[in-house]
Every structure is written in C-alpha cells, then in structure tokens.
Amino acid sequence: MTTEQQLRELQRASDYVLRREGFKKIHAEISFVGPGEIRRLNRxxxxxxxxxxVLSFREFDAHIPFPxxxxxxxxxxxxxxxxxxxSEFGVAYAQELLRMTIHGTLHLLDYDHETKRDAAIMLPLQEKYIEHFL
Structure with a gap:
C-alpha cells in the first residue's frame, strides 16, 4: 500500500471517530514523520x-462550536x-497504525489516559472504534 493509500484509509478512520463523537463537519490532518522529527516535536x-x-496537536478547543x-x-x-x-505487541502493522490514528483522534477530542479513570474511558472506546475496521 502506498503512503497516499495509507493516508486515505487512516483519514477515513479518523473521520469515522469524529462523526461517531458528534462532530459532523470537521476533520483532522494526518502526517507521517521519522523518528528524529517526532522526538523533536515530543521534546x-x-x-x-x-x-x-503518535502526537496530536489541536487547533480548536473540543468544547466550542467549530466552523x-x-x-x-x-x-x-x-x-x-x-x-x-x-511487532512487540504481536499485532499487524496496519492494525497498530489504525490504533494510533484512532488514539490520536481521541486525544484531539480531549480524551486522555494519564489517570486510571481517564484510561478506563478512553482505551475501551479506542478499541471499540478499531473493531469497526477489523
């Protein structure tokens, strides 16, 4: 699968999550970077x-109306x-790429997993959305 095809599939997954979460007319941009760039951004x-x-960068507050x-x-x-x-988790690369795209999309919507309580909400929701595509 080409990078362009991969991006289209991941965009479709991200859009699906946004629609299911009630955001009908917004979307997220998705990009690929190498290890050096993601480390720089993380730092x-x-x-x-x-x-x-994965890193997520929100343009708008998830709680205000979007244009x-x-x-x-x-x-x-x-x-x-x-x-x-x-490879470490024993899952297909395409599945993990999908998981991280959905994970990043949920972060854009203010979901988090820093506390046990937040993780108990976000991570099952993430897996529910992944199952839709498997």
Whole structure:
C-alpha cells in the first residue's frame, strides 16, 4: 500500500471517530514523520526527550462550536516506531497504525489516559472504534 493509500484509509478512520463523537463537519490532518522529527516535536511540546508513536496537536478547543469544514488539529505518526511496537505487541502493522490514528483522534477530542479513570474511558472506546475496521 502506498503512503497516499495509507493516508486515505487512516483519514477515513479518523473521520469515522469524529462523526461517531458528534462532530459532523470537521476533520483532522494526518502526517507521517521519522523518528528524529517526532522526538523533536515530543521534546518541544511535551518536554519528553523520546521517540513516540503518535502526537496530536489541536487547533480548536473540543468544547466550542467549530466552523464548517474546520481542521480540528493534526495527528503526527511515526511509522517506524509503530512498526516496531506492532511487532512487540504481536499485532499487524496496519492494525497498530489504525490504533494510533484512532488514539490520536481521541486525544484531539480531549480524551486522555494519564489517570486510571481517564484510561478506563478512553482505551475501551479506542478499541471499540478499531473493531469497526477489523
């Protein structure tokens, strides 16, 4: 699958989550970066000097009305890190890429997993959305 095809499939998944969460006329931009760039972004915006799988950058507050066809934010994915993570978890790369896209989309909507309580809400929801595509 080409990068362009991958992006279309991931965009479809992100749009599905946004629609199911009640956001009809917004979308997220999705991009791929290498390990060096995601580490730089993680250090700059989260003060964590480490490579990571996905970062989400919101343009609008998820609790205010959005203009029609607005971009809620950007989901930045590191494919090489996600590929190694998929291998570590024993899942297909495409499935882990989908999981991280949905994960990033939920972060754009203010879901989080920093506390046990928040994780108990976000992570099952993430898996529910993934199941739709499997």
């Amino acid at each position: 700059q915006y989260r003060k964590k000097d480490a490579i990571t799988d 029609n066809d607005a971009v809620i934010g950007e989901i930045v994915l590191c494919r090489s890190y996600i590929r190694s993570q998929a």
